[in-house]
Amino acid sequence: MGSEQQGPGQQGAGEHLLELVDIEAGYGRAALVLRGLTVRVPPASVVCLVGPNGAGKSTVLKVASGMLAPRSGRIVVGGRDVTGRRPQQMLQAGLSHVLQGHSVFKEMSVAENVLLGAYTVKDRSEVAERAAFVRDLFPVVAQRWDSLAGVLSGGQQKQVEFARSLMVSPRVVLLDEPSMGLDPRATNTVFEQVLRMRDAGTAVLLVEQNARHALETADLGCVLDLGRVHVSGPAADLLADPQLGELYLGQRRASGSAPHPTTTTSPREPA
Template sequence: MASDVVLELVDIEAGYGKAALVLRGLSIQVRRQEVVCLVGPNGAGKSTVLKVASGMLRPRSGQVVLNGTDVTGQGPQQLLRGGLSHVLQGHSVFKEMTVEENIRLGGFSLPDQSVMAERIEFVQSVFPVVAQRWTDTAGLLSGGQQKQVEFGRAMIVQPDVVLLDEPSMGLDPKRTATIFEEVDRMRQNGVAVLIVEQNARRALEMADIGCVLDLGRVFATGPAADLLADPKLSDLYLGGRPSA
């Protein structure tokens, strides 16, 4: 495996309980400082890919490789310590806690307070809302601001790769644009990002690599700009070409 590949899923077959497979021989690579966007119809298996990658769902076969190490079967806490953070779908802030408490909770695995202080300073510099609302109760923040707190909580452990599941869900266009700006800031800070996003066209405009899933398999993958320019893929998976 190439040294710049941070996360790799190899020939993954996965499903829930005794039900039929959701992922069927799926393979995906995410390289350092790269945004890979998963798109496809409902039921294609996009969120299942993230659950397998983060250790929430053990694959029936195949490998999950993180920073060159086979981590198949390891749980979310082990993968977090190995450099992988997962921001779940919807809002997962603890609304009764302050922004500070939410961020510190994300750093529970950091070795000491000096490292915590250093990482807090970094997170506040990347996500200004975190600094501005530091002492406020998280539940008082807007949806977009809460999502930035979630991003900050994921970034405090200095991950190599962050998984994002529908980060713009429930947000208006202005706040959605802000969220994509923050994803780009993650990339600029050296983090690889694997994202599932309902606004597929907008996400591909921001991503480096697009990966189209259909029926649990990779239907097409390549530079995101090429996928956007392909009229067949646009009609099938992106809701048609945008009007002039």
């Protein structure tokens, strides 16, 4: 996958930037939500997690970002085991988490919102370099730089959140339901921006309820069910699978047609 431009600090990496290996996780004393889950994110890729409500998709991102400690398993970022680290340490390791819904500060300007993402960066020239990068990557951010964030549309606010997440030059951006609450046009724009992030050198781990749109955007996909990876592989292959389409994408298989076999492994996503 080509890279049109590269953000500050986005250098080459090994086979995977992020690995969640045999993760078991849950909330409090409740039953496990994730049960032996393994997900891997290669460089310069969009990996999407799809599946029914309650499958554990958002929990995967919470574990990856340090918001929820796994009960067992490993989290590896750029070859380093970071299991058990807190959110701030995960951010420093290269994982930036964009939460569900809108998280802009509406009474602050777009510029102020974006620059908050660099609050840990002490070098002003580095902050300026990163700000120039995200302004170039997201034209609406540059155009509305001095505007109050609260006057922007939902889709524009989401781009501000994307820009803020890139101010720390992350290895991987964790996106949780970026199309939530957006109309179809804004949703299309948001997914276009996801691809721009990938093409600029940042990998994306995407959770999205709109499974079809997510798989059309992603390079690789994982279908989750009951806290496990039910099937994984190239997103285009998952999208074309009639059995998965019937179960998870709302497609109906033609009468009399046989189910298409699915696999639980792929060359880039070993079980």
